[in-house]
Every structure is written in structure tokens, then in C-alpha cells.
Amino acid sequence: MSKPKLRIGMVGYGFMGRTHSNAFLTAPRFFDLPRQPELTAICARNRDRAEAFASNWGYGSVETDWRALVARDDIDLIDIAAPNNMHLEIAVAAAKAGKMVMCEKPLGRNSAESQQMVEAVEKAGVPNMVWYNYRRIPAVTLAKALIDDGQLGRIFHYRAKFLQDWTIASDLPQGGEGLWRLDKDVAGSGVTGDLLAHCIDTAMWLNGGIDTVTAMTETFIKEREHTLTGKVEPVGIDDACAFLARFSNGSLATFESTRYARGHKAQYTLEINGEHASISWDLHDLHRLEYFDHRDQGTTRGWKSIHVTDGDHPYMDKWWVPGLSIGYDESFTHQAADFIMGLDGTAAAPTFADALKTDMVTDAVLKSAQTGQWETAH
Numbered sequence: 001m002s003k004p005k006l007r008i009g010m011v012g013y014g015f016m017g018r019t020h021s022n023a024f025l026t027a028p029r030f031f032d033l034p035r036q037p038e039l040t041a042i043c044a045r046n047r048d049r050a051e052a053f054a055s056n057w058g059y060g061s062v063e064t065d066w067r068a069l070v071a072r073d074d075i076d077l078i079d080i081a082a083p084n085n086m087h088l089e090i091a092v093a094a095a096k097a098g099k100m101v102m103c104e105k106p107l108g109r110n111s112a113e114s115q116q117m118v119e120a121v122e123k124a125g126v127p128n129m130v131w132y133n134y135r136r137i138p139a140v141t142l143a144k145a146l147i148d149d150g151q152l153g154r155i156f157h158y159r160a161k162f163l164q165d166w167t168i169a170s171d172l173p174q175g176g177e178g179l180w181r182l183d184k185d186v187a188g189s190g191v192t193g194d195l196l197a198h199c200i201d202t203a204m205w206l207n208g209g210i211d212t213v214t215a216m217t218e219t220f221i222k223e224r225e226h227t228l229t230g231k232v233e234p235v236g237i238d239d240a241c242a243f244l245a246r247f248s249n250g251s252l253a254t255f256e257s258t259r260y261a262r263g264h265k266a267q268y269t270l271e272i273n274g275e276h277a278s279i280s281w282d283l284h285d286l287h288r289l290e291y292f293d294h295r296d297q298g299t300t301r302g303w304k305s306i307h308v309t310d311g312d313h314p315y316m317d318k319w320w321v322p323g324l325s326i327g328y329d330e331s332f333t334h335q336a337a338d339f340i341m342g343l344d345g346t347a348a349a350p351t352f353a354d355a356l357k358t359d360m361v362t363d364a365v366l367k368s369a370q371t372g373q374w375e376t377a378h
């Protein structure tokens with residue numbers, strides 16, 4: 001018997017439009033899903049490019065106005081893979097139209113926007129999820145299992161970094177295609193909402209809520225030409241951000257992100273130190289989890305590098321054979337699969353309500369960078 005379809009309308013065919021399309025195509029081939037995802041329509045403003053994308057990925061149709069996409073009655077799920085300034089309007093309209101909504105991170109440009117999105121999906125009672133994909137890299141999911149199992153014991157420290165180096169050139173413009181992340185009106189913030197939001201989502205998932213933060217930010221290049229106006233304009237985003245945090249469980253944290261760390265392309269690292277054990281993970285070596293357990297026999301005690309590719313590791317029984325690794329794109333495949341499996345009412349996380357909590361932390365971080373004070377993060 002054929003499965004009921006899950007008809008997807010995707011907004012945006014950029015970086016994330018590609019990862020999500022790939023995820024929905026791949027997920028049903030590796031996971032036994034209750035519904036069959038169908039790439040029903042792709043929406044972007046440029047029809048020629050949208051048609052080329054549709055043809056490459058197998059979308060059934062093209063829309064150039066997201067409102068037309070949301071109005072269609074042959075779409076079950078609106079998936080928002082457009083820049084941050086588009087999230088609020090599309091998500092609220094989609095929820096009002098009774099569609100399920102998946103949205104890229106950060107949920108809103110700030111927590112006030114995210115709050116409206118949470119209210120819209122909760123009022124409409126529609127399934128919703130935010131694409132914080134790093135939770136579903138098997139090594140990170142294994143870290144969660146070890147922590148929840150109490151293997152680390154009481155947690156004292158959480159340390160995260162997300163380092164890039166692509167905006168160092170002072171003649172790099174801001175705004176427009178590919179460079180909207182440098183335009184505060186579109187992005188909401190710089191590395192705080194773009195990169196630290198990932199670190200905060202993972203951190204709160206692994207280690208619970210964050211109570212207070214104190215932060216510093218810097219904008220190293222103060223003015224850049226705006227591609228849309230052709231004028232040199234002030235840069236409003238944070239190029240770099242570092243903050244200290246106190247978790248509700250009493251542990252202390254440091255977070256750092258920058259786009260000015262020469263040599264680092266997308267180095268997301270995290271380390272957690274507990275009473276019995278420590279774990280550490282690096283996106284550049286994403287299938288490994290480093291683990292130190294003080295309870296190991298003394299003479300052979302030391303850091304071990306777990307190759308998270310065995311059949312009893314999270315998600316890995318769905319893939320190849322033990323020892324063979326998967327990569328970045330599969331984190332999206334896992335998320336698409338978990339979302340569809342969660343339609344039975346179990347609602348896979350992170351929901352919009354979960355992602356709102358992350359945006360409350362990023363708001364507090366940006367506020368603290370202005371006030372110089374510790375700020376409440378919830």
C-alpha cells in the first residue's frame with residue numbers, strides 16, 4: 001500500500017534549499033517513514049533559476065511569490081530556506097493557512113519576531129520545527145545520550161566556538177545575494193544569530209537552560225559598500241562575539257564566534273567537562289567524539305577517539321556498514337526523517353518554542369554587549 005504523501009513547498013533554492021531538498025529525497029530511502037515526502041513546489045523570485053533548480057532536484061512546479069505557494073491547497077508543509085528577514089511573514093502566513101512549517105535558523109531576527117511565530121504555529125496547531133541540524137550529527141547525538149545517561153556526572157564546564165574567516169577583506173560589500181548575512185536589516189545580527197545560535201541550541205539541548213550571560217562584540221570593518229544601493233553604508237552586524245554564560249545546572253560556559261579567524265572555514269567545536277568524564281567534538285572531524293573517562297583503569301586511562309560509525313551509534317544502523325562514515329548533509333536527512341516520524345504526535349525537537357529560547361539568549365548576549373552588564377537570558 002502506498003504511503004500518504006507529505007507535499008512540500010520550499011522557499012529558497014540557495015545553500016539551505018539544496019540541503020533540505022537533498023534531505024527530503026534521501027530520508028525515505030534510508031528511514032521507514034509514515035509519509036512519503038514529495039517535492040511539490042519550489043519558490044524563488046527568479047523564474048529561470050527556479051525552473052533550473054526544479055528540474056535538477058525533481059520539483060513538480062515553480063512559484064515566484066511565496067504568497068502563491070502558501071495559498072496552494074496541494075501543499076502540506078512550507079519549508080523556509082530564505083534569509084532571516086523572510087522567516088516571520090512566511091511562517092505566520094503558512095500557519096494561518098493550516099500548513100506545517102519548517103524554518104531555518106535563527107527562527108526570527110530577534111526573540112520578538114520568534115515569539116510571534118511561536119504564537120502562530122501554536123494557535124494553528126500545526127507541526128513545526130527549526131533546522132538546528134547539528135543535533136543530528138551522530139557524534140553529537142551520542143554526546144547527548146552519554147550526558148542523559150549520567151556518564152559525565154555533574155557538569156562543570158561547557159565551551160563552544162564557531163570560527164570562520166570569510167569577511168576579513170575590507171572591500172567585501174554587504175547586502176544582496178550571498179552577502180545578506182552582513183546586512184543587519186536582513187540578518188538581524190552577525191555571528192551571534194548566524195553561528196552562535198547553533199552553539200546555543202546544541203548547548204541548551206545537551207546541558208539545559210542558560211540563566212545569565214555577559215558578552216562583548218566587535219565590528220572590525222565599520223563601513224562597506226551595499227550591493228543594493230551602491231553606497232558605502234555603516235555595518236550594523238557583529239563581526240565577532242564572545243560571551244560567558246551560567247547554566248541553570250550551575251555549570252559555567254564560554255562561547256566564541258568570529259568571521260575573522262584566518263584559516264578557519266567552519267570550525268564548530270564544543271567541549272564539556274563533567275565530574276567523571278569529558279567529551280569534545282569538532283565539526284571538521286564530525287564523525288568522531290573524543291571521550292575521557294576518569295573511571296577507566298589508571299594505567300590505560302586517557303582520551304579515546306570514538307569513531308561514531310557503528311551500528312549501535314545514533315542513526316548509524318540506517319546507513320552503510322560499521323566503520324564507514326557519513327557527513328554534514330546527513331544531519332539534515334536525519335532531521336527530515338525525525339520531523340516526519342514526529343508527525344504521529346511526538347513532535348520532534350527543536351520546535352519553534354525551543355528555538356525561541358535560543359533567540360532569547362542571543363538577544364541577551366547582544367544586549368549585554370551594549371550595556372556591559374550581565375543579562376538574564378530567558
Ligand SMILES: NC(=O)c1ccc[n+]([C@@H]2O[C@H](COP(=O)([O-])OP(=O)(O)OC[C@H]3O[C@@H](n4cnc5c(N)ncnc54)[C@H](O)[C@@H]3O)[C@@H](O)[C@H]2O)c1
Pocket residue numbers: 011012013014015016017043044045066081082083084086104105106131132133177178194
Ligand atoms: N542550518 C544551518 O546550518 C544553516 C546554514 C546556512 C544557512 N542557514 C539559514 O538558512 C537560511 C537561508 O540561508 P542560505 O545560506 O541558504 O542563503 P542563500 O543566500 O544561499 O539562499 C537564500 C535563498 O532565498 C531566496 N529568497 C530570498 N528572498 C526571497 C523571496 N522574497 N522569496 C523567495 N525566495 C527568496 C534566494 O533567492 C535564495 O534562493 C537563513 O535563515 C540562514 O540563517 C542555516
